[in-house]
Amino acid sequence: MKVFNISIAAGAAALAVLLGAGGALAQEHVFKLHHFLGAESPAQKDMLEPWAKRVEENSGGKVKIEIYPSMTLGGRPPELVSQVRDGVVDLVWTLNGYTPGLFPRTEVMELPFVFVNDPVAANLALAELYPEHLAEEYKGVEPMFLHTHAGQAIQTVSKEVHSPEDMAGMKLRIPTRTGAWVIEALDAQPVSMPVPDLPLALSKGVVDGALIPWEIIPALKIQDQTQFQIEGADKTRLGTSVFQVSMNKARWDSLPEDVQKAFRDASGHDWLVEVGEIWRKTDDRGIKVAVDSGNTHITLTPEETEAFRAKLEPVVDRWVSEVEPLGIDGAALVATARDLIAKNTGDEGASQ
Secondary structure: OHHHHHHHHHHHHHHHHHHHHHHHHHOOEEEEEEOOOOOOOHHHHHHHHHHHHHHHHHOOOOEEEEEEOOOOOOOOHHHHHHHHHOOOOOEEEEEHHHOOOOOOOHHHHHOEOOEOOOHHHHHHHHHHHHHHHHHHHHOOEEEEEEEEOOOOEEEEOOOOOOOHHHHOOOEEEOOOHHHHHHHHHOOOEEEOOOHHHHHHHHHOOOOOEEEEOOOHHHHHOHHHOOOEEEEOHHHOOOOOOEEEEEEEHHHHHHOOHHHHHHHHHOOOHHHHHHHHHHHHHHHHHHHHHHHHOOOEEEEOOHHHHHHHHHHHHHHHHHHHHHHHHHOOOHHHHHHHHHHHHHHHOOOOOOOO
């Protein structure tokens, strides 16, 4: 009987090992996803982790996505695009603006008063723009999805802003070249840097503020370095930033159709709506943190907002002129983007 019990125990142990091995073998495709923010950031907790889980579930357990935050696989944020194109990593979430000049067509969505205040509409517009207008600038990668955040608001260390003239002479951080043009049009000085460097720059007086959404406030404790958070009427922002979750193209092409479908089904229309809602909600949480800390949240009047619009319309013209030598009809692309944003405005809740 003792021998029999030992045999049963040994068999159970062997079965457990086999089942464990089978579970590991079921994950036939393991991907490393690299990004530049922390593990507790809304980008990871609210967006990347749920998306990865949906892909894994859609694949029936064939896919495993390992997320590496804070550039833990090496390099700096501007290198993420080259890392995924070169196959150093399988997937990245990155900011297009960290690599200026690589995605000129996609910049149309960043422009002030092309993007106004609706990340859901912008996400859906980007998806519609992509096949005909944007795809050629994503060579070497396969975008899973493109998205924006809630838009660039004005955050200042000590200066209250109600008009374009109030910003003259200020030094402001921005991560994109179109954002730099916004700052220049306001007679201020743009300072480019990755967002993790912003708190130190604010505390040391390297910059007087930043054009950046509210959502980043809690993660970087921006409320401790600033006094004023300023946005236009009806949450109007001075442009936005475009982000991408992209896979190495060769890795994508090597995948069987059912695995590709698992990614595509997790990244479609309803997901783009949800991503827009995620970034709006995290933005709302961010401004609450600032106000609860004693900061002043300023909402410009419609008339004050219009003054900014008039001052910043030349930024759109500048972009049109900049992309013309590249063979891009910028004016037509601006018109198309604005039409698609108007078409998709109010699509919140489509995922419900």
